[in-house]
Amino acid sequence: MYRSILAEWQKAKGSMALWLAVLGTVFNVLLFAGVALVRYPGGLNWSDYLAIHYQGISTMMLPLFVIILCSLVHDLEHRQGHWELLRTSPVSPAALYMGKWIFMLQLFVFAHLMFVVGLLGTGFALGWLVDGFSALRQNPDWSELLRLIGLTIASVLGILSLHHWLSLAFPRFIVPLTFGILGFVLTLLLQNGGWEYLWVLPYAAPLEYVRDWNKLPQPDWWGIYAGVWTSLAYGVIALIGGYLWFLSKW
Amino acid sequence: MQHVINTESMHFGFRKGPLIANGLNLEIPEGSVYGLIGENGAGKSTLIRLLLGLCKPQSGSVHLFGKPLNEARPLVFQRVGLVLEHPRAYPHLTVRSYLSVMATYRQLSEVRIDRALQDTQLGGVAGRKVRQLSTGQKQRLALAQAMMPEPDVYLLDEPTNGLDPAGIALVRSLLRRWHKQGKTILISSHQLSELEGLCTHFGLLHQGELVFQGSREKLTLRKQHTLSVSLSCSEPAKAADTLREQFWEVTVLPNDHLRVQIKSNSDSSRIADVLRAAEIELYEMQIQRPRLEDIFLSLTKTN
Numbered sequence A: 001m002y003r004s005i006l007a008e009w010q011k012a013k014g015s016m017a018l019w020l021a022v023l024g025t026v027f028n029v030l031l032f033a034g035v036a037l038v039r040y041p042g043g044l045n046w047s048d049y050l051a052i053h054y055q056g057i058s059t060m061m062l063p064l065f066v067i068i069l070c071s072l073v074h075d076l077e078h079r080q081g082h083w084e085l086l087r088t089s090p091v092s093p094a095a096l097y098m099g100k101w102i103f104m105l106q107l108f109v110f111a112h113l114m115f116v117v118g119l120l121g122t123g124f125a126l127g128w129l130v131d132g133f134s135a136l137r138q139n140p141d142w143s144e145l146l147r148l149i150g151l152t153i154a155s156v157l158g159i160l161s162l163h164h165w166l167s168l169a170f171p172r173f174i175v176p177l178t179f180g181i182l183g184f185v186l187t188l189l190l191q192n193g194g195w196e197y198l199w200v201l202p203y204a205a206p207l208e209y210v211r212d213w214n215k216l217p218q219p220d221w222w223g224i225y226a227g228v229w230t231s232l233a234y235g236v237i238a239l240i241g242g243y244l245w246f247l248s249k250w
Numbered sequence B: 001m002q003h004v005i006n007t008e009s010m011h012f013g014f015r016k017g018p019l020i021a022n023g024l025n026l027e028i029p030e031g032s033v034y035g036l037i038g039e040n041g042a043g044k045s046t047l048i049r050l051l052l053g054l055c056k057p058q059s060g061s062v063h064l065f066g067k068p069l070n071e072a073r074p075l076v077f078q079r080v081g082l083v084l085e086h087p088r089a090y091p092h093l094t095v096r097s098y099l100s101v102m103a104t105y106r107q108l109s110e111v112r113i114d115r116a117l118q119d120t121q122l123g124g125v126a127g128r129k130v131r132q133l134s135t136g137q138k139q140r141l142a143l144a145q146a147m148m149p150e151p152d153v154y155l156l157d158e159p160t161n162g163l164d165p166a167g168i169a170l171v172r173s174l175l176r177r178w179h180k181q182g183k184t185i186l187i188s189s190h191q192l193s194e195l196e197g198l199c200t201h202f203g204l205l206h207q208g209e210l211v212f213q214g215s216r217e218k219l220t221l222r223k224q225h226t227l228s229v230s231l232s233c234s235e236p237a238k239a240a241d242t243l244r245e246q247f248w249e250v251t252v253l254p255n256d257h258l259r260v261q262i263k264s265n266s267d268s269s270r271i272a273d274v275l276r277a278a279e280i281e282l283y284e285m286q287i288q289r290p291r292l293e294d295i296f297l298s299l300t301k302t303n
Helices: A002-012 A016-039 A046-079 A083-087 A093-129 A142-169 A174-192 A226-248 B044-052 B075-079 B095-105 B110-119 B135-147 B165-180 B192-196 B216-225 B236-245 B267-277 B292-302
Strands: B003-013 B019-024 B027-029 B033-037 B059-064 B080-083 B153-157 B184-189 B201-206 B209-215 B228-233 B250-252 B258-261 B282-288
Touching: A002 A093, A002 B095, A016 A046, A016 A093, A046 A083, A046 A093, A046 A142, A046 A174, A083 B044, A093 A142, A093 A226, A142 A174, A142 A226, B003 B044, B003 B184, B019 B044, B019 B059, B019 B209, B027 B184, B033 B044, B044 B059, B044 B153, B044 B184, B075 B080, B080 B135, B095 B110, B095 B135, B110 B135, B135 B153, B135 B165, B165 B184, B201 B216, B209 B216, B228 B236, B228 B267, B236 B250, B236 B258, B236 B267, B267 B282
Parallel strands: B033 B184, B033 B201, B080 B153, B153 B184
Antiparallel strands: B003 B019, B003 B027, B003 B059, B201 B209, B228 B258, B228 B282, B250 B258
């Protein structure tokens, strides 16, 4: 398993997926710092600063990022016909399958931690450099930030596993991407319509997990938006289902 | 002789395509250089995929190192080096990084990468991106990744595609070296002249069947059955009639030359004697040794 994950990181060097993770994160950090600066010229505290960033990414960036990330990582194998060489390497199907999933999760976590470091950096910089933002010279609520990081990762696990499977099954890059975008847009439409069972959809969790700032009524289980739990369930079920499918084609 | 790869009554065909294997019993002896020959579209690449489990036979079985493929993989793949028909590598990586990825999958050291680069003469482009390589260089990169694990068996699907004469010479020298080291090599090609001097064994694939399978010696015996002489003389028509009367099989060629089927080299002097007795002047006579192409064509014609 270890060498499979290591090989994925070696492949990532200079790949579209890595560029997406790095440049997408830098773009988000700068975008939401700019939004804070323009929308709150009188300044704001850390809780609001975090809200701007997390509401911003959860509305659109997170699901799309995971969908495109999965498609790009798999497209590299499909487009080069490299699956045939991997299938004839002395690596077990479990190591290949899980290695790719763990790599994509690691890449997501890496990008998200970069995002957190970026938002802290821009927050402190605004606090010291811009009049009115002096509240950002204080430390943020670290426990709130840790909770948001944990929820962010949990909320994308369903999409990650589902698109790992879809991207594996469909060699054409456009198919899982279209599937993901349609699913995401449908979820957005249902969210706007106020559908009460939105939490059952795999694309809902990243849209709604920042419940404290969300005005819609949401079911919660043990203090966490129900969609996050269904994301975990989708994560496990799609991961197992995808592996069984992968084995059947082995 | 032990067979490193063998199939038993293997059947495989595409739903709307050609029959690739029709009860195929392929036998690749240990230490052999086995030339898999067939025209374009005969199914050589698919057959190699079947041997590796990348396609599943509709019936029959594949054995690698004496074990059924399903039970043996992925462990046996530690001992197999593979070059597939179209070289595949990650285009955004450098040559060295690509080999590093493949070495990681196989737990190989950097030394193996250096050696493979040196042996395939890719050292000078080790830092170049794969997408910037020529077709021939990509083919050599595919060979480098196949040889890195120093496998016992090489499966090479059209390994000389896109190579210039120097590249082809390199492949030949690698094949000779691997053969000397006792490696087993399966090489497929539709360019038969490439294989003629290299292979110890041949398999001629035609319409899902091996119309010939065996050693080079066995093929040579078959060659002797199809020896012929080409001759030019003063009266071709009369010469043809005279020889036919003596039960020789004669073909008059468009340039008024005659082609006469013979069984051994000594038959040529007998033909000369017959013509001399008929007072026909013999200008030129040459023994024609059939090339692999001729054997292949004659075998596929009769099948």
